[in-house]
Amino acid sequence: MxxxxxxxxxxxxxxxxxxxxxxxxxxxxxxxxxxxxxxxxxxxxxxxxxxxxxxxxxxxxxxxxxxxxxxxxxxxxxxxxxxxxxxxxxxxxxxxxxxxxxxxxxxxxxxxxxxxxxxxxxxxxxxxxxxxxxxxAIEPFMAKPLVVDEAEFRAAPRIAQAPTEHLTITTGDKAYAVGVGGGQSGDQWQVYHGGKELRDPDTKEVLGYEVTYVGDAITKATGEVSTLQLSKAVQEVTVGDRLVPRPRKEYNNYVPHTPEANIQGKVLSTYGGVNDAGPYTTVVVNRGQRDGLELGHVLFIYKAPRHIRAENSKEESLMTPPEKIGNLFIYRVFPKLAYGLVLDSTVPVNLLDQVRKPGL
Structure with missing residues (x-):
């Protein structure tokens, strides 16, 4: 044998x-x-x-x-x-x-x-x-980033005016944007709404912004105020929405491997309309390029410690021990954050569950 x-x-x-x-x-x-x-x-x-x-x-x-x-x-x-x-x-x-x-x-x-x-x-x-x-499982998150780096979000061009006094814009409408810079006619953009802060649960540092994809736009004329046309709207586009250049459809096929750095972090957000993330669900973790995280890295997922219910006030405060519940494959990395795909988890993954390098 x-x-x-x-x-x-x-x-x-x-x-x-x-x-x-x-x-x-x-x-x-x-x-x-x-x-x-x-x-x-x-x-x-x-x-x-x-x-x-x-x-x-x-x-x-x-x-x-x-x-x-x-x-x-x-x-x-x-x-x-x-x-x-x-x-x-x-x-x-x-x-x-x-x-x-x-x-x-x-x-x-x-x-x-x-x-x-x-x-x-x-x-x-x-x-x-x-x-x-x-x-x-990851195509929507490769073509449409739902997490934007803090500096990128603040510097992003924005829709500054609608074609009429109405604040909402829909497919086929013109819109006026500022901050487009040295672009040219025909440039393609993705339009994002919101900007919910994603903060590190321990340090409280703003790591990035969680945004909602609402549509696509094309530059028609450039200037201090540029003219755009909304080519697609999946939700209402409003004044103040941000513009991100439409990315090339590209997928680097890095193989699974472990990080060299002793990375430890936490789950900040889950996608797919679920609170309990299972296999093939994307989650956001509070670690990124600056921490040594790269495409293809595999992290273990551990259930966050929970308080043991005490029977009386004299009992010592105890927590449940760390328990490995699955593997996380990192497939898109930002400066301070990363997307990971949950693989073969045994129980649901929730916010603030822990991730760490295998072997730690």
Whole structure:
């Protein structure tokens, strides 16, 4: 029977001639690899698979994907795509488990030179390849940020006047904006309403603003006061709403990996119209780029400590111990905040639940 636990070795290198390795031979991330009890010897990738799903078929800890592939830091940020039809082989012949990719002429052509040249940087996700996490779960938050950095929000252009004395604007209406700056006719904008402050629950620092997407607009003429036309309105647009340049549709497919910094934070907001966030729900955490958080980082989620009900006033005040309830995949990072997708949670995730680097 194959042992389920192997210690990573920096000296063992597996180079089967008939197999194409996805990772360059760099030192593996420290920590042991625990295989699933029923880990297959090989797996054929099917449409709809994610890197997280595939990793979970082999590993008890799916975030250790880079370790079992023996990937370096650049490959984590710029992975070699895995496509439906690829055959992934679990190789334990050297004592350390490694995943290898069998040659596939069709899919090798799709991968092009990326597997041969580590300097190649792919910034646009190939829609045919297996994504890190379910793309449909995060698409609304990639195209329409509902959290805006404080400085960005304060400096954003704003709608300053409606076409009539009415304050509301709808699809097809003109609007007048200030702060557009050196743009040009044809520039596309997203329009956001509100600006609820998101404060750090401990330091009370304003980390950003939570906004509501209300529509799209196009610049028709520029100047100190620019003329826009509202091309789409999903809600009423009003004077004072902010403008954010429409982002390019881009998805960087970073693979799951753990932060180097000892990151600890809390859940500030949940989306999807729910108070109890379950699997594939987006949450906002009070940590961002300045804290060392980056795309693809995996954090553990812990239920926030709760007071133990005392029977009388003489009893000591006690709290429930930390309890891990799920994993969080960070997929969009702002200076002080980040979006994370809840994965395989055992109980609902709520505001002020804790997130931290695995192992802390």
């Amino acid at each position: 194959r042992p389920s636990v192997f210690r990573a070795s920096l000296t063992q290198r597996l180079l089967p001639t008939a197999i194409i390795a996805l990772g360059l031979l760099q030192p593996a991330l420290a920590d042991e690899l625990k295989l699933q009890e029923n880990a297959p010897d090989r797996y054929i990738v099917v449409k709809g698979d994610t890197l997280w799903d595939i990793s979970g078929k082999f590993l008890k800890d799916p975030w250790k994907w880079p370790q079992i592939w023996n990937m370096n830091k650049e490959e984590i940020k710029n992975p070699h795509w895995i496509y439906p039809g690829d055959v992934i082989v679990l190789d334990t012949s050297g004592g350390s488990p490694r995943l290898r990719l069998l040659g596939n002429d069709k899919n090798d052509a799709l991968r092009g030179n990326a597997k041969l040249n580590p300097r190649v940087r792919v910034t646009q996700f190939d829609a045919q390849a297996a994504p890190a996490i379910p793309a449909k």
